Amino acid sequence: MPRSLLQSIPRRKRSLTAWRGAIALLFAALMAGEMLGLRLLDTTEARLTDVYMQRHAAAYKPDPDIVVIDIDDASMTTMQDIAGLWAWPREIHADLLEALAEFQPRAVVFDIAFAERDLQRPKSDARLSDAIRATPAVYLSAVQLDGKAGLTPLAPLAKPFGLALPGPDDAQAALLLPAAVDPAVWRLGLINSIDDKDGVLRRYRLYSEIAGWKLPSLPSRIASDLGAAQPQGREFILRWPAQGHQRYPYGELYRILTEQRPSLGAQDLATLDSKFRGKIVVIGNSASSSFDHHLTPLGAGYPGVDILAQAIDNLKNAHSISPVHPGWPLLFGVILLAGIAEAFARRVNPVGTGTALIVVSLAALAFADRALERNLLVPVVTPLAFAWTWFLTAAVDGYLRERRTREQAVSLFRRFLNPNVVQQIVEQGETVESLSGRTRDITILFSDIRGFTTLSESRPPQEVVLLLNRYFERQVEVVFRHGGTLDKFIGDCIMAFWGAPVDDPEHARHAVAAALEMQQTLLDFRRELQAEGSAVGDFDVGIGVHTGPAVVGFIGAQRKLDYTAIGDTVNLSSRVEGLTKGVARVLVTQETVDACKGTEEFEFEHHGAFAVKGRTAEVNLYEPRRRTT
Numbered sequence: 279m280p281r282s283l284l285q286s287i288p289r290r291k292r293s294l295t296a297w298r299g300a301i302a303l304l305f306a307a308l309m310a311g312e313m314l315g316l317r318l319l320d321t322t323e324a325r326l327t328d329v330y331m332q333r334h335a336a337a338y339k340p341d342p343d344i345v346v347i348d349i350d351d352a353s354m355t356t357m358q359d360i361a362g363l364w365a366w367p368r369e370i371h372a373d374l375l376e377a378l379a380e381f382q383p384r385a386v387v388f389d390i391a392f393a394e395r396d397l398q399r400p401k402s403d404a405r406l407s408d409a410i411r412a413t414p415a416v417y418l419s420a421v422q423l424d425g426k427a428g429l430t431p432l433a434p435l436a437k438p439f440g441l442a443l444p445g446p447d448d449a450q451a452a453l454l455l456p457a458a459v460d461p462a463v464w465r466l467g468l469i470n471s472i473d474d475k476d477g478v479l480r481r482y483r484l485y486s487e488i489a490g491w492k493l494p495s496l497p498s499r500i501a502s503d504l505g506a507a508q509p510q511g512r513e514f515i516l517r518w519p520a521q522g523h524q525r526y527p528y529g530e531l532y533r534i535l536t537e538q539r540p541s542l543g544a545q546d547l548a549t550l551d552s553k554f555r556g557k558i559v560v561i562g563n564s565a566s567s568s569f570d571h572h573l574t575p576l577g578a579g580y581p582g583v584d585i586l587a588q589a590i591d592n593l594k595n596a597h598s599i600s601p602v603h604p605g606w607p608l609l610f611g612v613i614l615l616a617g618i619a620e621a622f623a624r625r626v627n628p629v630g631t632g633t634a635l636i637v638v639s640l641a642a643l644a645f646a647d648r649a650l651e652r653n654l655l656v657p658v659v660t661p662l663a664f665a666w667t668w669f670l671t672a673a674v675d676g677y678l679r680e681r682r683t684r685e686q687a688v689s690l691f692r693r694f695l696n697p698n699v700v701q702q703i704v705e706q707g708e709t710v711e712s713l714s715g716r717t718r719d720i721t722i723l724f725s726d727i728r729g730f731t732t733l734s735e736s737r738p739p740q741e742v743v744l745l746l747n748r749y750f751e752r753q754v755e756v757v758f759r760h761g762g763t764l765d766k767f768i769g770d771c772i773m774a775f776w777g778a779p780v781d782d783p784e785h786a787r788h789a790v791a792a793a794l795e796m797q798q799t800l801l802d803f804r805r806e807l808q809a810e811g812s813a814v815g816d817f818d819v820g821i822g823v824h825t826g827p828a829v830v831g832f833i834g835a836q837r838k839l840d841y842t843a844i845g846d847t848v849n850l851s852s853r854v855e856g857l858t859k860g861v862a863r864v865l866v867t868q869e870t871v872d873a874c875k876g877t878e879e880f881e882f883e884h885h886g887a888f889a890v891k892g893r894t895a896e897v898n899l900y901e902p903r904r905r906t907t
Contacts, residue, residue, distance in 0.1 A: 302619040302668065309611045309664040313604055313657070321476050323659040326643075327515075327599075328478070328575035330650045335520035335576060337651075341591045343384070343556065346525040346583055347374070349563040356529025364567065367399055368392065368406035368458055370532070371561070375409040375416065377535035381554040385415040385500060387590070389469065389562030389583045392418065392456035407460035415503070418459060419469040419496055422486055423452040430455065432491050438464035440499055445491035467496025469586060471572065472513060479572045479580070481513045482589040497586065500558070501593035508593065515599035515655060516585075516592055518576050523587050526553075528561070558594075560587045601655040611661030614638065618669050628673045635669055720777035721789035721825040721870060722848055723762070724855035725753065725796055727770040729816035746770060752799050760792035765842050771855075775843050778830040786825045786873030790880055790902050793821045793864045800863075822855030823866040825873045853890045854899060861885055862901040871900050881905045 312318060354364060361370045375386060396403050410416045429450035436444035438461065456464065472481045485492045498508060534542070534550075542550075562583025563570060570582035592598040614635075621631040639662050646656040727749070734742040750767065757764055757774045761782060765773040774792070777785035800819045807817075826847035832839045850867065858865050862885065871882050880902045887896035 299619060299623075301671070302615050305664055305668045306612050306615050309615070309660065310608055312664075313608050313611075313660055319660045319663060321474065322663075323657050324474055324476070324478065324480060326646075326659055327480075327650070327655060330647050331518055331575040333647065334651055335518055338517060338519045338597070340519045340521065340523045340588070341595055342524065344523050344558045344560065344587050344591050344594075345553065346523050346587050347528050347531060347559060347561045348525045348581070348583060349528040349561075349565055349568075351565045351567075353527050353529030353532075354565050354567070356527070357532065360532075364565075367402040368396060369399075369402040372402075372405040372409035373536050374528075374532055374561075375406075375413055377539065378554055378559060379409075379413045381551050382556070383415075383554050383559045384556050385417060385504075385558045386413060387417045387419075387496065387500065387558065387560045387586065388456075389419055389560060389586050391421065391454060392458040393454050395458050403458045404460075406458070407463055410459060410463045415465070416463070417465045417467060417496060417500055418456045420456070420466045420493075421454040422468055422470050422488065422493070423454055425452055428452055432489065432493075434461070435466070435493075438466040439493050440465070440503070441491070441493075443492075445489065449489035449491055451488040451491070451493075465499075467494050467499035469496050469582075471582070471585065473572075477573050479516075479574050479585065481515050482585075482592075483513045484508060485512060487512070495589070497589035497593050500590050504594055506594050507596065509598055509600060514592065515601070516574075516588060517597045517599055517653065518574060518588065520576070522584050523560075523591070524553075558590060560590070562586065597653060599650065599653050599655045601657070602649075604657075607657045607661050610642070610658075611664055614661060614665035615668050618665060618672060622672045622676060628676060632669065632673070635665060639666075715829065715831045716778070717827055717829050718778050719785075719825070719827055720775045720830065720843060720847070721786045721823060721873065722773070722775045722828070722843060722851040723757075723789050723793055723821060723823050724852050725772040725774075725793075725819055725821045726855055728818040728820055728859065730770055749803055752803060753796050756792055756795045756799055760788045760795070762789065762792055763841070766840060773848075773852075775828075775830075778843070779841070784877075786870050787877050787879065789823050789825075790866060790870065790874060793823055793866070794880075794902060794904060796821060797863050819863060820855050820858035821864040822851050822853070822858060823864070823870050824851035824854055825867065825870040826850070849892065850890065850897070853892070854897070857888050857890070857899060861899070864902055865899045866902055868898045868900070878905060 357366065357370070361367060371388070371390070378386060392403075392406070410418075430453050432445065432449040432451055433447045435441075435453075435455075455466070468483065468486055470483060470486065471479050472483060473479050474481070482497060483495045484498045485494045487493075494502065502508060560583060562581070564581035564583055568582075571579045572582060572585060574580040574585070618631060618635070621634075622628075642658045642662060646658045649656045730746075734745070737745065750772065753772055754764055757772070760776075761780070762774045762776050763778060765775060767773075774789075775785075776782055776789045776792075782788060797819065804817060824847055826845075828843040828845040828847040830841075830843045832841050833844065834840050854865050854867060865885065866882070874880060874882075881904075882900035882902050885899050885901055887898050890897045
């Protein structure tokens with residue numbers, strides 16, 4: 279390990295930066311895996327899109343050229359005396375189709391499964407087939423079934439599905455086809471819905487790939503025949519309006535177009551003509567007994583016939599939602615992860631980083647919302663989720679590291695400083711690293727015991743140690759009381775300084791005040807020993823004080839660190855203490871006297887200039903006293 283803490287700091291910072299970089303790369307890899315494969319957050323992403331969809335539903339107007347003829351509950355009741363209970367004879371639908379043909383709709387789409395032949399009324403089925411044959415652009419629905427029971431060869435279905443490029447000739451599929459209608463008039467498309475993991479229908483297929491065949495969905499088939507461009511891929515995301523397409527109850531319309539047709543005037547016929555001429559007419563069942571209702575982004579109970587009409591609308595008018603290339607949200611997420619890692623590497627305040635991330639998140643959400651208005655889906659949940667997870671991980675890790683660092687600082691400083699000062703340092707966020715290697719102007723005090731040999735000769739070693747500790751305890755309290763930092767004990771000598779680690783503009787004054795109180799403490803301690811019957815002899819103290827610049831910080835080996843001061847100021851202070859013998863208990867230098875100017879607390883008696891080992895110029899020394907009024 280490093281020889282000193284100063285050598286270890288850069289390495290520890292580099293190690294922490296490398297660790298955070300590695301974790302950021304791990305998050306980026308996990309995010310890429312989520313976006314490109316796992317897709318565990320798809321439901322959350324979809325539900326956010328639902329919120330956007332609901333917000334913009336009112337602004338999305340359905341195509342007026344698509345109308346719905348709805349077999350609702352009222353129509354079931356209205357038609358009961360005409361057609362009986364559901365399912366009605368197919369000739370009922372033939373009647374309606376023939377009546378609609380008068381107004382030349384652009385297309386008629388049956389969202390009704392004519393899957394079973396009416397064995398009791400075969401002419402009714404034939405009537406419907408004839409009506410379809412006589413009406414241009416009538417589309418029928420087919421359903422892909424699960425399993426392999428009742429397989430149907432696909433080769434004969436190429437024309438009904440409008441396939442220019444059919445698949446293998448021997449391919450088969452389980453399909454529910456409109457068997458009640460003559461296959462010669464089939465114009466087919468699949469109406470299988472796609473429910474997401476949460477049961478919400480948000481997407482519709484463009485085609486289903488079955489045994490090498492690409493069978494189109496009914497909306498895709500219709501839009502393609504109308505010449506509309508198709509989205510890329512196998513499916514598309516639906517855009518939803520707040521209000522559905524124009525709809526007419528089947529039962530009411532049937533009576534108007536059949537029973538009431540002879541009595542309709544020119545104005546009534548003109549109204550009907552405006553409603554159906556050139557329109558795409560979708561006929562389906564929304565009655566509660568049909569069980570064809572779905573959960574959509576706009577809510578529950580959405581009829582299947584309206585979903586079919588909406589899917590046709592989306593493709594016909596290019597209103598379907600297209601996801602952006604997955605590389606863009608992935609790049610956005612990587613930038614977020616890298617930015618957070620850089621912020622922590624630069625030791626940016628986590629509150630500031632979090633605030634910036636909130637702003638970016640809100641901007642991303644707003645951007646995705648605006649993109650949906652333009653029929654673009656921009657996934658933001660996944661990159662934001664990984665960014666926030668990374669931020670919280672790094673923040674918690676930083677907090678725990680900071681806490682450990684502060685606990686280390688408290689543990690170390692408790693040996694040198696008053697507990698209140700330690701708390702102040704910790705609250706300021708200072709650490710071992712931040713307090714190391716600083717050059718500061720400080721005042722240093724050396725206090726050395728004189729004549730301790732006489733006092734200890736008549737005492738056993740253990741009692742001598744206890745006696746010395748009693749003395750040091752009192753003197754350390756003085757140092758702490760005056761805001762000093764206890765540097766170390768050197769035998770029976772105390773080294774302390776003022777002005778670090780906490781800034782103290784009056785460090786010289788506090789050091790001199792402490793020196794005078796230490797002198798008084800010595801005298802009190804001598805009287806205490808005499809009261810105990812101990813001979814104090816020539817037990818005394820010498821205190822030297824000097825002010826100047828010094829390098830302050832944690833210095834030592836990794837296993838043993840001391841918060842200390844080094845430099846010529848320290849050496850001179852020690853020399854001054856050595857010159858006190860025979861002169862005064864406390865001596866201070868000219869620099870300390872100058873630093874105390876402006877205070878009326880002390881007066882200084884000049885004792886002359888003294889030669890000091892290691893210095894060419896003599897040093898003026900003064901004895902401080904408290905000023906008396």
